[in-house]
Amino acid sequence: MNRTWIILGATSAMARAFARKVSQEGAGVLLAGRDMEDLATLAADCRLRGARMAEALAFDARAPEGFAAIIARAEAEEGEINAAVFVGSMPEQGATDADPALVDGVIADSHTGPARFLHMLAPLIEARGTGTVVGVASVAGDRGRIGNYVYGSAKAGFATYLSGLRNRLTRAGGHVVTVKPGFVDTAMTWGLPGLFLVAAPGHVADDILAAVAKRRNVIYTPFFWRYIMLIIRHIPEALFKKMKI
Amino acid sequence: MLWKTADYAGWGRALVARGEIARPERQSTLAALLAEGLAPAIGMRRSYGDAALNGGGRVIDMTRLDRFRGFDPETGILDVEAGARIGDIAAAFAPRGWLPAVMPGTGLATVGGCIGQDVHGKNHHNVGSFCQHVVSLTLRSARGVVEVTPDRTADLFRATAGGLGQTGVILSARLRLLPRRGDVMVVTERRVEGWDEFLALLDASQATYTVGWIDATARGAALGRGILEEGETGSGLLPKRGQARRVPFDAPRFALAGPVVRAFNTAYYRRVPETGRTVVKPIADFFFPLDKIHDWNRLYGKRGFHQFQCVVPVAEAPALRAMLEEIAGSGLASPLAVLKRMGPGRAGHLSFPMEGYTLAVDFPNRSEARELIRGLESETLSARGRLYFAKDSLARGTDVAAMYPELAAWRKLVARADPEGALATDLVRRLSLRSAT
Numbered sequence: 161m162n163r164t165w166i167i168l169g170a171t172s173a174m175a176r177a178f179a180r181k182v183s184q185e186g187a188g189v190l191l192a193g194r195d196m197e198d199l200a201t202l203a204a205d206c207r208l209r210g211a212r213m214a215e216a217l218a219f220d221a222r223a224p225e226g227f228a229a230i231i232a233r234a235e236a237e238e239g240e241i242n243a244a245v246f247v248g249s250m251p252e253q254g255a256t257d258a259d260p261a262l263v264d265g266v267i268a269d270s271h272t273g274p275a276r277f278l279h280m281l282a283p284l285i286e287a288r289g290t291g292t293v294v295g296v297a298s299v300a301g302d303r304g305r306i307g308n309y310v311y312g313s314a315k316a317g318f319a320t321y322l323s324g325l326r327n328r329l330t331r332a333g334g335h336v337v338t339v340k341p342g343f344v345d346t347a348m349t350w351g352l353p354g355l356f357l358v359a360a361p362g363h364v365a366d367d368i369l370a371a372v373a374k375r376r377n378v379i380y381t382p383f384f385w386r387y388i389m390l391i392i393r394h395i396p397e398a399l400f401k402k403m404k405i
Numbered sequence: 406m407l408w409k410t411a412d413y414a415g416w417g418r419a420l421v422a423r424g425e426i427a428r429p430e431r432q433s434t435l436a437a438l439l440a441e442g443l444a445p446a447i448g449m450r451r452s453y454g455d456a457a458l459n460g461g462g463r464v465i466d467m468t469r470l471d472r473f474r475g476f477d478p479e480t481g482i483l484d485v486e487a488g489a490r491i492g493d494i495a496a497a498f499a500p501r502g503w504l505p506a507v508m509p510g511t512g513l514a515t516v517g518g519c520i521g522q523d524v525h526g527k528n529h530h531n532v533g534s535f536c537q538h539v540v541s542l543t544l545r546s547a548r549g550v551v552e553v554t555p556d557r558t559a560d561l562f563r564a565t566a567g568g569l570g571q572t573g574v575i576l577s578a579r580l581r582l583l584p585r586r587g588d589v590m591v592v593t594e595r596r597v598e599g600w601d602e603f604l605a606l607l608d609a610s611q612a613t614y615t616v617g618w619i620d621a622t623a624r625g626a627a628l629g630r631g632i633l634e635e636g637e638t639g640s641g642l643l644p645k646r647g648q649a650r651r652v653p654f655d656a657p658r659f660a661l662a663g664p665v666v667r668a669f670n671t672a673y674y675r676r677v678p679e680t681g682r683t684v685v686k687p688i689a690d691f692f693f694p695l696d697k698i699h700d701w702n703r704l705y706g707k708r709g710f711h712q713f714q715c716v717v718p719v720a721e722a723p724a725l726r727a728m729l730e731e732i733a734g735s736g737l738a739s740p741l742a743v744l745k746r747m748g749p750g751r752a753g754h755l756s757f758p759m760e761g762y763t764l765a766v767d768f769p770n771r772s773e774a775r776e777l778i779r780g781l782e783s784e785t786l787s788a789r790g791r792l793y794f795a796k797d798s799l800a801r802g803t804d805v806a807a808m809y810p811e812l813a814a815w816r817k818l819v820a821r822a823d824p825e826g827a828l829a830t831d832l833v834r835r836l837s838l839r840s841a842t
Binding site: 171172173176195197198201202204205208209346347350351352 | 427430
């Protein structure tokens with residue numbers, strides 16, 4: 161089957177690892193993001209690793225007027241259309257505290273932008289009767305913590321959106337995988353203090369592909385974060401509000 | 406956060422540095438970092454000593470800039486970012502009929518690192534060194550981004566090939582790949598009973614790829630015994646590559662004690678039948694046998710290890726035999742020891758290769774071993790030989806200056822490319838490579 165993946169936020173390390181792996185399987189990739197020069201290099205890389213086709217497309221989560229062009233480009237491909245959403249932004253909580261206007265951007269990048277895009281894409285998946293959406297949420301969305309609760313709340317909203325979208329697309333033959341990564345070794349986490357059990361982006365990409373193949377609903381990656389978050393979610397709020405984790 | 410402060414080491418783990426590291430994931434981030442000031446670029450840190458260390462200073466980790474930029478199937482020329490690993494290139498292009506012309510003993514080395522050390526492979530006697538197959542490279546020097554080729558900018562190319570990153574940050578390179586015959590390696594292994602036979606066989610080998618494993622613990626009549634491997638690319642049924650394993654902890658000291666190594670080496674030697682054998686191996690198994698064991702450097706324990714590697718001219722083979730005798734007598738050697746015949750091919754002023762024989766032996770990081778290595782280094786110098794910057798962590802600057810006659814020419818070119826010395830590394834300072842001692 162002719163497969164195409166729209167990859168939003170394709171310049172991120174996790175997205176790059178994912179794009180390479182689906183390229184090796186011969187899929188076509190539409191690499192969407194803001195740094196066009198970087199995306200052009202990645203497109204060449206994907207073609208040389210076996211992608212049926214690879215193109216760089218402009219995408220800014222805060223500029224929804226550009227979404228339709230990406231979906232139109234995907235529609236021109238025959239066969240199964242899939243999407244993987246890696247966008248999101250996490251300014252330091254301190255920066256957001258100093259400038260509350262930053263909240264809007266974080267929520268647009270991590271929740272409302274991707275949700276609007278997927279809402280425009282959903283009819284195409286329904287029409288083709290097949291297709292998978294991979295949405296990258298975060299363990300930070302499982303509970304609001306003092307260190308990054310603006311980002312966490314946006315990812316929580318996105319995770320809830322993905323749950324609903326799964327409910328909708330399942331009826332039409334599509335599928336949605338919600339991915340909750342723990343700490344991943346990317347530019348976003350480089351040099352942050354207090355990280356542990358940091359996963360390589362390639363490892364996360366492998367987990368995502370396995371989840372797509374098995375039509376899993378919600379995965380944590382690496383897997384043990386499911387248990388870490390199970391504990392964190394069950395700490396009583398009366399206690400949790402005094403903790404700094 | 407762009408910079409983080411961390412302790413980091415070379416592959417041998419005997420030398421450690423503390424300093425700031427940035428790891429850009431995009432060319433635009435790298436350009437912005439370099440606009441603040443040049444800093445040495447590092448890759449996978451597979452050099453054993455301090456070639457990739459800059460204690461107290463900054464380094465730029467290039468491993469995330471690892472994309473293939475273009476490939477021309479007519480000429481076999483691959484354009485690739487400097488952080489790409491040789492093993493990745495081999496894995497991606499072997500199925501299409503191409504291999505990097507030169508592959509070092511680990512597939513985890515980056516293209517930038519292979520250029521900075523002008524590395525050699527098991528086919529050096531036939532095709533020369535890595536940089537002899539570099540068509541051009543893009544360099545960010547103190548004067549901005551420049552295109553460096555062996556013809557049009559011959560001086561800068563000779564200073565950059567094997568130039569330890571001192572002329573600038575290598576951003577990308579165009580490599581000439583070689584066509585290969587099939588998906589697998591056909592490898593002939595035979596026992597070699599002693600030193601003289603080993604040299605005779607290495608001299609006579611007609612194979613594309615030739616390498617000798619040597620039992621550096623064997624003495625007396627068995628001195629220099631080992632296994633000669635000759636390899637050709639070919640087609641055949643591909644055996645399944647076993648899963649990679651990881652060394653999960655630092656091994657205790659007795660893991661590589663003398664009797665253990667002797668027993669291991671004897672078993673390893675006898676593994677090949679007396680009459681020899683021909684086996685079919687996956688390409689990666691032949692070229693990068695140790696990459697299957699992740700973090701194998703931990704087998705040497707927390708204190709790390711040293712590798713001694715020298716090359717001596719053909720006429721000095723007796724001196725090399727004397728060194729091996731010393732090594733075997735010391736009881737300090739590890740199982741990892743390699744003997745190879747080198748051709749004359751080299752591309753840069755500080756390139757390691759010379760026509761002759763090269764011997765490489767690992768030693769645990771202990772005072773007796775360091776003393777032994779220092780003696781071997783002096784003998785290398787008297788034998789008009791050379792030490793390898795990718796391996797060295799113990800040499801003296803004066804010895805090295807005598808081994809590399811083109812050092813003065815290199816210095817002049819490097820002073821022009823990086824006048825402020827912003828690219829100096831621990832190795833460059835330890836050996837006073839950029840300034841006369």
